[in-house]
Amino acid sequence: MIELDRVTKKYGRKTVLKDLSFTAEKEEITCLIGVNGAGKSTLLKAIMGLTPIQGGQIRIDGEPIGRHMYDDKIAFVPDTLTMPPFMTVENCLRFMRDFYDRWNGERAAHLLQFFKLNPADRVASLSKGQAAKLNLLLGLALDTDYLLLDEPFSGIDLFSREQIISVFSSELVEDRGVLMTTHEIEDIEHLIDKAVLLDQGRVIRSIRCEEIREREGKSVIDVMREVYQP
Amino acid sequence: MKRYVISACFACFVVLAIGLFLGLASAKGLPGFRLETAAGDGKEAEALLLAGWYQNGPYAERVTIGAEGSEYESERSGYERFRAGSISVSAIPELVRLTEAYPGFMRGRTHASTLLDYYHDDEWVIRLQASLTLVIGDRMAGFHNFRIDMLDKKTGRKRSLTAPLPDVLRNRQAVVADIQKIGDKLHTALITFPWPFNGQREDAELRVYQISLQDGEVTGGEPLLLFPGGADDQVIRVGEVREPDMTAPRKYLLLKAYAPDSDDRILLYSYEQGKTHTLTLPAKSPEFSGSLQYYRDDSALVRLLFAADEIRMERYRLPGFEREREILLTPEDLRAETFQNFAWGENRLYILHDANGLPAVSALDLTDGNVIWRGVVRAESSAGELEKLGISHILIRP
């Protein structure tokens, strides 16, 4: 379980996250929803220890975050591919293999085929969709308990998007906890277990999607409408 | 895989190249020289070093040569060069000795100055400092005080005291000429000039104060005309006569004065008797191309006339200036073609000359003028290297 307990994050005088608390369970897909600037990406970075927080605590399976978690606990797929442009796709995979003990080479090879990526292509020459797929591949091929995804569908063509979405119903995310941010919920609404709605650095609503459908006959978008346009 | 191999090769290349470079550089690249004893006691060679230049292609390499071998300036480490060039290391051998023996006591005061002097005997190291003269407008503010630091050599304990300045020094400029510990008094010899200084030192005075090392009480200080009866309206230069150890206990203070168109005068002051006595000696004649120097120890004054083709040494016994002997030396006496340079040592005069085309040094006993030692420079590899070597002067080791 990823637990955020009254997390506060400031950039200078600007408070980006205010006393923010929520949890994301293992074996579930949790989606952070919010308009741009709601603090979604910052939140993921804070969980990954990529930016310091000024208050509160972040725990993963009860332990505070730290360098021990990068190998087998948690993997992060940022919203852009973060490999140097001079590297080839193959270089990227080797880089990961070199540094991570829990790199799953078989899965990487399988994903490479599935995404139809050419190992000899340079990062600099990849299309947006290809870059997003490689980015996802680098996260998915790590055998970690949790996977964080930042806007995995933004700016990606329709077919790539379908391919990426299909990942979430596959064994690739089975047994893992997925926490992703997005502001385009339509395509994946039926896929997610839990939605956490953020606004101005606060959690304003946290829902279990199937429950809200069953009890109130509302879609996640209906809830978002209620919340964001009262 | 390729990248790993390339990186490893790169690292190996770097280590090998630099290792080879430093390894080869550490081997002595420049020819070695040695000062070999040709006659006399080999121990004499240990007192001196020869300084000169070796022509290494386009570079004139500074080199010092001693009995144990040669050392090139450029082959020394940066630290050694820094050490040699540091202002906190004195160039005066007796102060170097004191610094090495008593680094704490000598800290920050390793230089010689006209307002600072040292005395050193079996029991004590004593330093007297006169605080700087202050000039305010055209007024002389004079000294503030004397400060005396004493180090008890046996216990290593340091004691300091200050003594007030005599009023008379408030309108005179002064330099410290010498200090001597006699009993529990520190005899402090000052040369004073009227202020404002008019460029003429005809009324320069010698004042010797006795400062009590118990309570700092200052007594004495009667003015003694430095050079009575001479040098009217003449600019004279006053200085101390060279001696082997300026910190050693002495019975007499010896000052010399030069003035244009006038004889040299040597003034002797006896600490015990408090009296002065002057010896007048002929100045260097304009025709004489060599140099004239005075040198002393506690028993005699030596007057040296050094020229490339002749050395004339006169010896006067102290305190009466009785002429003891005169020594005359020509290059032939040393089987040399010319005399090149000289240096004073403890009861020694070292003469740099050539011998069959090789650089050589001879040591003269100052007491009797006998040549007691002779050394020549030899090349450790091939004799031909000597042609590129030039010795300029003799250094006395601390």
Next chain:
Amino acid sequence: MTEQDRFDAPAFNHREPVYLQVVRHFKIGIATGRLEAGQTVPSRRELAALMKINPNTAQKAYKEMEDQGLIITEGNAKSRITSDEKILGAIREELITEAIDAFLESVRQIGVTPGELLDRIRRRFERQAGENGGHSHD
């Protein structure tokens, strides 16, 4: 008929629980014969991939279907669709009832009399049957 054809993902209604929609998808499959009685069903993971749904949802759908007796699991064997005629018959019954309810709900607002409605349905039904028959005779 491939697995993919049998379980092809329907367009989900976001206002209704996905797992119930999966259950209905199964029921329609059984009713239309796309799924046969006694046939083994895909594993939870396979179903999620086939229908492009969250594995947790697939799990929940199977749980619901087991509760309803739609699929049965015996020991370690793979789950199968029930061969119980009573349940299979009830599915058809339920689907028809559900469809008629929905239909009536929407036409009630227009205000048609039951006589007119039945008449129209019959005529429509016959025409469609005729068209289909004509095609098959060609």
Next chain:
Amino acid sequence: MKRYLHLVIMELHRFWKIYAALAALTVLSQTAGLWWSIRTLMKRVHWEMELTNLSSYAEFANQYGRISFMSAVSIKEPFFTGSVAVCVTALLLYVFLIWYRDWYGKNTFIYRLLMLPGSRLNLFWAKLTTILLLSWGLVALQIVLFPPLMAMYRHMVPEELALDTSVFSFVRHHPVFDLLMPPHAADFLLHYWLGITGVAVVFTAILMERSFRLKGLAAGALYALVSGLLIIGPVSFEHVLYPSEIFGLTVALSVLLFVLSVWISGMLLKRKISV
């Protein structure tokens, strides 16, 4: 250790194109410079000999002196010190770029680097090692370049005019080469130890800036300034301290600064750094 080595190799790989260019510049510039200057000198010699009716090089050497390797170099000095200056400047700039390139551009590699398993201080060590290796690589190149340059000199200058010197003498008497590749092993280590300490201090300042942005920039600049003052500090007490004390103090302070820089950098990377 494994991850550190992988990082070093990757960092080396990331710079290799510019590095190859620097190496090529060094080789070409120095070779061409020496060739050109010896040619110019020999032209002058021939012209002078014709003018003064000298018939042999030996006579010329007697009258005007010989042509040493040093004088050949000094005629076209910019080809030598210039190429060295370009290399030094490039590496000095890279001390900054080696960090900032991970933050800027479309692909912010620092995300990946900070998420690597193992201590984040590995990044610091790897980048420091890279800078040192790159510097030493150029020194090594210069070392292996000297013998061919000397050979070229001997080949182009007639024996009667040549004045032989060893590489070491040339380096010792050349202010720039003596600074960058002192032949005395102790000096070599000292120079590069102080250099690497300086790089560590600058790295720390960069990490301060990366952690606290504008405020960090001020803190980093202050840290670098104070470090600089501390290093040159002992020398300004030359009238009170003995050379051995000044030397010891400088070395001790540099060790202290190095350790402090590593510690601060480690803390910043662990707790304060932001992508």
